[in-house]
Amino acid sequence: MFPIFSDDRFVIKQMTKLELGLFLEFAPQYIAYVTSCHEKHVPTLLGKIVGVYTVSCRTTGSALKSNLLVSTLIILNVSS
DSSP, X not given: OOOBOTTSSEEEEEEOHHHHHHHHHHHHHHHHHHHHHHHHTOOOXXXXXXXXXXXXXXXXXXXXXXXXXXXXXXXXXXXX
């Protein structure tokens, strides 16, 4: 389960070091693809990545560091 913003537009995923490394490898191709779709007005079901961030919290004697991916939420709650 991923935390979802209160407006149901974005989702946050905590990334491991391995996932961050893999993301950094494929990011240029992802950005090129999404940019191309946007410029050509071609729809895609690929989720839009808003950003990848490293958040650090330091206290005396310790530090906590998390890698976070923020993306748009493509599955909406639909009541039938």
